Amino acid sequence: KQEVTQIPAALSVPEGENLVLNCSFTDSAIYNLQWFRQDPGKGLTSLLLIQSSQREQTSGRLNASLDKSSGRSTLYIAASQPGDSATYLCAVEYGNKLVFGAGTILRVKS
């Protein structure tokens, strides 16, 4: 079964810290992997998409890496800000569907 796991489930850090969110997947035959952000009561916003042939993608203070062979991805957030507080989800594409992790709830304290 294709499963996606995110660790930790919740994380609280002081403003300014660099942090890493983890995502692991059981089936390495992926097309791509996406990281999303979800604010309370809202839908998901796509942050980064990494194709299976790529190792990483960067957008501003965000950097996502992908290691297909080990079934892992990390989302690195540099110099965290209170506005980064949200739930972060990773999703792996298999065929025409995405399999989501349960998310990491991030709180950045000012």
Place this chain on the structure above:
Amino acid sequence: DAGITQSPRHKVTETGTPVTLRCHQTENHRYMYWYRQDPGHGLRLIHYSYGVKDTDKGEVSDGYSVSRSKTEDFLLTLESATSSQTSVYFCAISASLRDNNSPLHFGNGTRLTVT
């Protein structure tokens, strides 16, 4: 929100009644998806569509049906709602999942409560 509108935003209904949720897009994207989000489960795919009248089941399709008669509209129907279908339902669209410039875009969700 990438031109996606879900309606209604909130609905309370009784067990056994039929319910239809609507997703409308203005992006002319080919792919449309219905997900449900529950605590501890993340998002799970219910059904998806890869074109007008072309739909397929996701991992939690039992108790749900869909229809797509126009590119812009994707309807999700609960034929006879049950309490286990209380959830937040999200519609998503994509031009192509394999295009790096075309990630998945989500609507703001419909919160459904079945009493």
